[in-house]
Amino acid sequence: MTRPQTPLALAGLAALLALTACGGGSLGSDEPAGSAAADSSPVDIGLLVPTSGVYAPLGEDMANGFRLYLTQKAGKLGGRTVNLQTVDEGESPDTGVPGAQRLIQQEVDAVVGIVNSATALGVRDAFEEAQVPLIVANAGADAITGERRSDYVWRTSFSNGGVASALGPHAAETCTSAFLMASDYAAGKEAVAGFERSFTGAGGKVAGKVLSPFGTTTNYQPFLAQATSSGADCVYSFFAGAEAVAFTRQYRELGLKPTLLASGFQTEGGVLTAAGQAAVGIETSLHYSDQLDNPRNREFVTAYRAAYNEPPTVYAVQAYDAAQVLDKALAGAADGPAVVKGLQQVGTVDSPRGSFTFDEGHGPKQAYYLRTVEQKDGALVNAVRSELTGS
Amino acid sequence: MLITVIDGVALGVLLFTIALGLSLVFGVMDVLNLAHGVLFLGGTYVAVAVLGDGGGSIATLVLAALVALVAGALAGAGLSLVTRPISARGHLDQALLTLGIAFVGADLLSQAFGNEVRSVSPPAALASSVGIAGGSYPVYRLLVIVVGLLLAVAAWYVVERTRVGALVQATVADAPMVRALGVNTTRLVTGVFAAGAALAAFGGVLGAPIISASPGVDTRVLILGLVVVVIGGLGSVSGALVGALLIGQAETLGVSLLPTYASFLTFGTMALVLLLRPAGLLASGRTA
Amino acid sequence: MTAVTTPVPDAQPTSALTGRPSGLTSRVRRDLVVGAVVVLVLAAVPFSAPPEIVNALSRILALALLAVSLDLLVGVAGLPSLGHAAPFGIGAYAAGITAKELTTVAPVQLLVAVLAGAGMSAAVGWLVVRSRGTYLLMLTLAVAELFHVLAGRWQDVTGGTNGLVGIPAITLWPGGDPVRLAGYRYWYVLAVAVVGFALVVVVSRSAFGRSLRGIRDNEVRMSSLGYSAFRLKYTVFVLAGAVAGAAGSLWAAQARFVSPTDLGFEVSALALLAVVIGGRGSLWGAVLGTALVFYVRDEIGPLLGGRGQLLLGLVFIAAVFLLPRGFAGLRLPRRRPAGASS
16 A cells, blocks of 8 residues: 655655754743843844734834834934844734844844734743843733733833823813713723713713723614613724724714714724714823924924825834834843843933833823814814823 | 614624525535635735725725635636536545645635735715614615625525526535536536636625624634524525524624624524534435 | 555555554654654754744744644645634634733743634534535635624623733743843744644554545545544544644734634635645645745735735746646656555
8 A cells, every 4th residue: 555645745744844954942941032242243123013903003103103203313223234024914913923023032122012912921031031121102901001012112101091091070160970981801891890980980870871882883873872762972992903093983973962972092093084074072091192382293204204105003103112122231241131221221212202200010101182083284183182180 | 782783684694695606616626715715815805906095986996896706716717627627536535636726716815915914995975874773873884784695595496497507406415416417517516616616706895894804804804704694505595595594693793792702603603503413404405 | 455465665564463564664754763863953043044034934833833734724635714714713712811811931922822722613513514615615714704793792801902912932841031132032933833733644544544644535435434424524624623723722822912813814815825835735845835925924924014914926927837736746757666655
């Protein structure tokens, strides 16, 4: 009896072995990665952002923001030439976690990016054990700078609870009661919890809440019907991406009367363009708007528009600031622990969003702004009303 | 409550446009076409391209629908050609091929239209809302209900009352016999495939003002389509309608009655139906 | 059976007393040799390959075990399932939760995961295996999706959509050092995967396996011969679930992170496609199919600037036309002795 598949299988294995026979092996001593380079040698940075799938627009903005800073510094961070490696984070930890592991094992000096919170939480141990610093430039899970904080994980973006709770006191002043709506995943739940905490703390009354299935809901009518029947005069919502577009548009189409308050992601970037006129009048809280009137932001917006032909979003600023922060921390840093020490000494970051510092969880201690969507010069913008305080 | 039920009907007829093509292709060709979702997505992007964000007029909406029908028919004929060599190889091979085509198609669409959400407004004349039962309901969704029901009636008529429909039903039941009668089943099959694909693309144009175009819509629509088709019974037109209306209600009325279990409703309904009636509600006799 | 048979080359040696096969046939001997060579080659990888390749192989081995268990279900028993990620993910969560709450000893986690996968399959199987064909595909999809949603919502137990984080590194025996090096962890994964694969092969070649093939090819006839189709199908469903659970524990040990996507439609669909690309029923083909599919998706795709899905789609299309019966169907030109079968 012949078994012609046998030579085939062996050939396949021989090819596999040949492929793997480069590189030093995986049984070496337990030393963490990180080059013991001299002070001014080139530095490898991994940019882990989504370039495919539903989060790709955010990834694109983040890459743009990071690259803009690099261009402004002639391709150097900390005075050292940057070799930038971009890896597609994809839509889920399935691709994000292997992507991060690959960058770590290629011994990059730092990794920037990550949109998906599950991915960020999942790789935290890997970064800490390998002693490679990670600057999270979007993922908003509270735990990243909360219970799961690490010396090696820093964040220049936000926490879901923080953005939402900033809106609570303002809502308590202007609303009698509020109905809370969000998508049923961790970010939505954290946002609702954050808003509820500061809203009730400031005397507001919650009329009810509902969570819609995450990623599969296209029709919000049954959920919005509950908002109407609750009798609340305000609705607070948290949605992002395509869900935000559908929710906002259907909110207006179905003629909902309550004032709509939301976390700023619902009216940011491409989502705002797609939601169109339906978004006018929504009040949001966020740590950035391209309409912010400070000198640093004005020059940032001009530079960004010149480079990319569109106004910057919060995602671009977060990555831009990650580059800024690395610029300070990488100078003269020989390895991972040295970069971390540099990060701890960064102090005040002069960001287009206003200046911020890092708190003990290594997240940004920053101002949040009350924004309203308005028509300006034929386009929709998030006009900044005031700074939100008291949360 | 009434508005929720009406909304369920709107969602249901939209699902019907998706499910009808899928069910017929399966019934006639015994082909599991997993590229069906991408056809719908293509239809939404046709709406984006023709209507733009501004919405345009009813005439441009009709134009978009016609473009989608033609493009869909061509795509369907192409798919029929490509799947013919493997149509005897069983559903799993067809799944592999059509899913591969779906991945390629989805990627090409995202290269052409970007990854951002692209929304489409209904024509200005239909962009208002009317008061129904104390609430306010968009006129466009009422139009969707009307169009969908007309489509269902037309489909029923074609399948039940015309010669072509009789041939289609006969092919579902016994293809070799139909061939033995001298009918060119290859052309028939290509025609059914083209019609099914055209319907999916048409559904995309119709649904675009409700479900904006973005990556990921194809997977969601495909899974919903499969759920509807399986509940209704593979190869059955009336089954597709019943299944679609049922799922439409599950996702609207069901959600408003059981909001905490909203995520479980669609698949829970399907699992329940399949356990009680393993071949679907109105099975046509085609064994899977 | 006739009493006198003409001798066939490479026939099984039969015992004169009972007329049943005895000892190791040359086919089995050859397969053992090939298998041993493959395992040795795989085991040698960590000596020369960098950690990222070894980690990629660990991931692929865990998923390959999933695909092999699915091949037992699909290829051998003819039960197509679009929901096999469910026992896999449940096994991964079970292993991860055990690691966090109970013990870091890997074999214990493995056992818990096997029981979890088998338990889940046992609970839903008695309803599910009554279905067949496309309906079975959709029913298994529905069941898996329900577990997927549950994993995302049951935050207290699973960590919700943020995933189960903080899973400690495995130890191989009580009181042992945590296995941190990629190479050692890979060897553990390889060992379990090899044992699991061997188990599935043994089952497939046993009388039970032959009965399953009989059910797959002609259920009516098997029933008329007195076999209980339902009992056979239910048993293989639970067994496949157990092996998938084991694969899940390997995944948790390697990634140290479990999220609801591990129970998702994409994992189920890609595993099924890997089985098809490998050649249904061949078992070892599923391993190659998994390697191809997940290598393309996870290692090459992310480097293509967003075009990963395009590449994967093209691979599927190519596989359908170039590998009509999967990798296992490839035949090198060889003169075949008359009367031989494979």
